Amino acid sequence: MRKIIHVDMDAFYVSVEIRDEPSLAGKPVAVGGKSDRRGVLSTCNYIARQYGVSSAMATALALKKCPDLIVVPGRMHVYKEVSQIIRSIFERYTDIIEPLSLDEAYLDVTNSDLHHGSATLIAQEIREEIYQATGLTASAGIAPLKFIAKVASDLNKPNGQCTIGPNDVYRFIEKLSLKKIPGVGKVTSEKLQKLGFETCGDIRASDEAFLVSKFGKYGQVLWHRSHGIDEREVQVSRIRKSVGVERTFEYDMSISHEMADVLKQELIPELKRRAAKYLANRKVNKIGVKVKFQDFQQTTKEQACTEINIDLFLKLLSEAVSRGKGKSVRLLGVHIGLADEKVNELQLGLDL
Numbered sequence: 001m002r003k004i005i006h007v008d009m010d011a012f013y014v015s016v017e018i019r020d021e022p023s024l025a026g027k028p029v030a031v032g033g034k035s036d037r038r039g040v041l042s043t044c045n046y047i048a049r050q051y052g053v054s055s056a057m058a059t060a061l062a063l064k065k066c067p068d069l070i071v072v073p074g075r076m077h078v079y080k081e082v083s084q085i086i087r088s089i090f091e092r093y094t095d096i097i098e099p100l101s102l103d104e105a106y107l108d109v110t111n112s113d114l115h116h117g118s119a120t121l122i123a124q125e126i127r128e129e130i131y132q133a134t135g136l137t138a139s140a141g142i143a144p145l146k147f148i149a150k151v152a153s154d155l156n157k158p159n160g161q162c163t164i165g166p167n168d169v170y171r172f173i174e175k176l177s178l179k180k181i182p183g184v185g186k187v188t189s190e191k192l193q194k195l196g197f198e199t200c201g202d203i204r205a206s207d208e209a210f211l212v213s214k215f216g217k218y219g220q221v222l223w224h225r226s227h228g229i230d231e232r233e234v235q236v237s238r239i240r241k242s243v244g245v246e247r248t249f250e251y252d253m254s255i256s257h258e259m260a261d262v263l264k265q266e267l268i269p270e271l272k273r274r275a276a277k278y279l280a281n282r283k284v285n286k287i288g289v290k291v292k293f294q295d296f297q298q299t300t301k302e303q304a305c306t307e308i309n310i311d312l313f314l315k316l317l318s319e320a321v322s323r324g325k326g327k328s329v330r331l332l333g334v335h336i337g338l339a340d341e342k343v344n345e346l347q348l349g350l351d352l
Contacts, residue, residue, distance in 0.1 A: 001110075001144050001166050002108060002110045002144050002145075002233075003108070003109050003110045003112075003117075003119035003142070003144065004106060004107070004108055004109075004110075004119075004142070004143060004144065004145065004146055004149045004234060005106070005107040005109060005119055005122065005123045005126070005140055005141070005142050005149060006104065006105075006106055006107075006140065006141045006142075006143075006146070006149035006150045006152070006153040007086075007090070007104060007105055007107065007123070007126060007127070007130075007138050007139075007140050007153070008103065008104040008138065008139050008140070008141075008150075008153045008154070008157075009086070009103035009104065009130075009136060009137075009138050009139075010046075010136070010137045010138060010139055010157060010158035010159060011043055011044065011045045011046060011158070012043065012079065012102065012103035012136070013031040013042055013043045013074060013079055013103075014029050014030060014031050014043050014044055014045045014072075015045070015136050015137070016075075016078060016079060016082055016136065017029065017031060017072050017075075018045065019134075019135045019136060020078075021072075024070060024072075026047070027047065027068070027070055028044070028045065028047045028048035028050075028051065028053070028066050028068055028069045028070065029044065029045050029047070029048060029069070029070045029071075029072065030042075030043065030044035030045070030048055030053060030059075030062060030069055030070070030071050030072075031043055031044075031071070031072055031073070031074045032059050032062075032071050032073075032074070033059055033071075033073075033248075034059065034071070035058075035059040035060040035063055035071070038058070038060075038248050038249065038250055038251075038330065039058070039059035039060075039071070039248075040056060040057065040058055040059060040248065041053070041054070041055055041056065041057050041058075041059055041062055041071070042055060042074055043055045044062070044069075046158060048062075048066055048069055051065045051066035051069070052065045052066075053065050053066050053069060059071055079102055079103075080102060082134055082136070083102040083103065085133050085134055086103075086130055086133075086134065086138075087099070087105075089126060089129045089130055089133060090105060090107055090126070092129070093107065093109060093112060093114065093122055093125075093126060094107050094108060094109050094112060095236070096108035096109075096234050096236055097234070097236065098234045098235045098236065104153075106146060106149065106150075106234045107126075107234065108233070108234040109122050119142045119163070120142050120161070120163045123140040123142050123161050123163075124140075124161065126138075126140070127139075127140060127159075127161065137158055137159035138159075139153050139154070139156060139157045139158060139159060139160050139161060140152075140153050140161040140162075141153030141154070141155070141161065141162055141163075141164070142161065142162070142163040142164070143163070143164040143165075143169070144164075144165075144166050144169065145169065145228065145230040146230050146232050146234070147181065147182055147225055147230050148164050148169060148172065148173070148228075148230070149164075150182055151176065151180050151181070151182075152164050154180075169228045170228050173200045173201075173225075173226060173227075173228050174199070174200060174201045174204075175199055175200075175201060176199060176200045177198065177199055178192050178197060178198065178199060178200065178202075178203070178222070181200075181222070181225050183218065183221070184222075188215070188218070191214070191215075195214065200225065200226035201226075203222055203223060203226035204226050204227060208220065208223045211223050239340065240278060240338060241337065241338060242335050242336060242337050242338060243271065243274050243275040243278060243335060243336055243338065244271070244290075244333055244334065244335030244336070245267055245270045245271045245274060245333065245334060245335070246267070246290060246331055246332065246333025246334070247262065247266065247267060247331065247332055247333070248292075248330060248331045249262075249329070249330055249331065249332070252294045252328035252329065252330050253328060253329050253330075253332075254328035254329065256318070256321065259317060259321065259329060259332060260314055260317065262332060263289075263310075263313060263314065263317055263332065263334060264310060264314075267332065267333070267334045268308065268310060268313065268334065271308065271334050271335070271336065272308060275308070275336060278338055282338050282339055282340075283306060283338070283339045284305060284306050284307055284308060284336045284337065284338065284339070285304065285305075285306065285337045285338065285339040286302050286303060286304050286305055286336065286337035287302065287303060287305045287308065287309065287312060287313060287316070287334070287335070287336050287337070288300055288301060288302035288303070288316065288334070288335050288336075288337070289301050289302075289313060289316040289317045289320050289332070289333070289334055290320070290331075290332070290333035290334070290335070291317075291320040291321055291323075291324065291329055291331070291332060291333075292329070292330050292331035292332075293324045293327040293328065293329055293330065294327055294328045294329070294330055295327065296330075297324075297327075298331075299320050299323045299324070300320070301316040301317075301319050301320040301323075302316070302337075303316060308336060313334060317332075
């Protein structure tokens with residue numbers, strides 16, 4: 001039985017800003033772009049969330065919900081420095097660490113002898129170490145399964161933790177809202193509700209084949225999670241699958257050649273820059289274009305390809321924009337898929 005800790009920093013970016021500017025304490029604060037430039041929030045503190053403000057929300061809308069909201073620009077270099085300090089703390093407790101982002105990670109402490117093998121006490125000490133080193137609070141979830149550890153870390157936020165022991169897993173899952181399962185977004189949640197599924201207990205009372213018929217492979221994932229099955233191990237290294245770059249326009253754009261210019265002159269050069277370190281030993285296996293329209297609906301057009309082909313990107317852009325049936329565009333993005341390194345080795349062998 002594994003002992004997994006999911007550590008999640010509390011409103012990480014904005015907490016760093018409040019730490020470095022104490023006058024912001026006790027006020028609704030968010031990190032994001034300016035409202036007059038189509039800005040979007042990266043995150044906000046818990047005071048702001050009481051007004052209905054949330055991450056990924058347009059700054060203009062957030063200010064309507066909370067007129068006193070203080071929006072500060074992000075400082076990614078600072079967040080990365082703090083993240084490295086946090087990572088060094090994790091490494092004092094285990095070598096089996098799976099970072100999910102700058103501010104959260106899974107830790108496997110199954111074989112740790114610290115605190116007589118108590119994952120709960122280890123998590124408590126890690127959180128205390130983080131606070132002493134950075135002045136920031138973290139929350140943690142402790143469980144024998146990855147997805148339950150992640151769910152648990154959110155239950156006593158901010159600055160709390162929750163342990164779901166092996167004997168409590170099945171009972172805990174029974175009444176767990178399906179919205180809490182990682183991967184169940186708004187669209188999937190609405191579809192589940194229409195079918196009468198609200199909790200994991202509802203899924204247990206259903207049929208696996210029915211779920212697969214409605215949700216494909218993810219239907220099987222839902223069935224497994226609802227029965228307390230998650231065999232995924234904490235992965236020490238995660239292989240990057242893609243590289244992308246996108247831009248939100250200051251004003252909605254509807255002229256095709258202007259969007260094409262943005263793609264050729266801004267997005268593609270930046271994509272090449274970001275992808276350079278990965279393409280040193282891996283190959284492109286697909287390229288794609290993402291378009292978000294004025295009504296926030298979005299679409300993605302992809303095609304198999306082995307290079308960053310500008311002409312093909314332009315073709316995909318035209319096809320993606322046409323799906324909007326005349327709607328103007330607020331965001332444009334481009335990305336490439338990265339082939340697995342083992343596949344590349346095989347291809348090299350065949351070429352020889």
